[in-house]
Amino acid sequence: MTRIELQRGGFLLFHDPFLTRSEADASFPALLAEVPFQQQTIRLFGKSILQPRLSAWHGDAGASYTYSGLSLTPNPWTPALSALRARVEAAAGCTFNSVLVNHYRDGDDSMGKHADDEPELGENPVIASLSLGARRKFVLEPKHKGGEKVTLELGEGNLLVMAGTTQHHYRHGVPKQAGREARMNLTFRRIFGSGG
Numbered sequence: 333m334t335r336i337e338l339q340r341g342g343f344l345l346f347h348d349p350f351l352t353r354s355e356a357d358a359s360f361p362a363l364l365a366e367v368p369f370q371q372q373t374i375r376l377f378g379k380s381i382l383q384p385r386l387s388a389w390h391g392d393a394g395a396s397y398t399y400s401g402l403s404l405t406p407n408p409w410t411p412a413l414s415a416l417r418a419r420v421e422a423a424a425g426c427t428f429n430s431v432l433v434n435h436y437r438d439g440d441d442s443m444g445k446h447a448d449d450e451p452e453l454g455e456n457p458v459i460a461s462l463s464l465g466a467r468r469k470f471v472l473e474p475k476h477k478g479g480e481k482v483t484l485e486l487g488e489g490n491l492l493v494m495a496g497t498t499q500h501h502y503r504h505g506v507p508k509q510a511g512r513e514a515r516m517n518l519t520f521r522r523i524f525g526s527g528g
């Protein structure tokens with residue numbers, strides 16, 4: 333495990349490898365079979381846009397979150413998601429009540445730069461990000477001037493934990509990368525409020 337202190341504040345814990353090869357190889361098809369992936373539409377500047385990836389949100393019944401004024405109820409935990417949650421909680425040393433699962437079908441799928449800083453996640457969220465399948469560049473860069481850019485290759489069952497004030501000072505994303513095979517990423521989170 334490598335600990336990376338971020339210059340502007342916050343830190344990363346990088347476990348590479350994390351899952352064994354056989355755990356990672358078994359998890360990918362199990363999740364494909366169990367998780368109801370959908371291409372979600374988001375509204376941006378008054379326009380409806382299809383997200384460039386598939387996703388699904390699972391969690392405890394109380395862990396609802398509010399998005400564009402809607403209170404969303406998570407899908408229930410599946411066997412593969414519960415097993416991975418237990419594995420990730422043991423490594424992170426904390427508990428999670430929800431997970432956002434993203435499926436990048438190929439190198440054309442991506443995630444724009446953002447910070448996971450919704451109020452439901454609390455002041456300094458611990459976000460544990462497990463990646464399966466093809467490795468993709470994960471870019472973390474400061475929101476404001478000063479501070480370093482960090483690029484990691486996430487995939488093949490490795491685990492990145494973002495903690496401390498990381499979400500206050502940095503944004504992260506997964507750019508397009510031509511020719512890459514399918515990848516899945518699970519960000520385990522703790523949602524506060526609504527009894528969760």
Ligand SMILES: O=C(O)CCC(=O)C(=O)O
Binds near residue numbers: 448461463
């Ligand atoms: O796919 C990744 O590695 C990043 C996912 C992410 O940032 C998120 O779900 O908030």
Ligand SMILES: [Fe+2]
Binds near residue numbers: 446504519
């Ligand atoms: Fe994120």
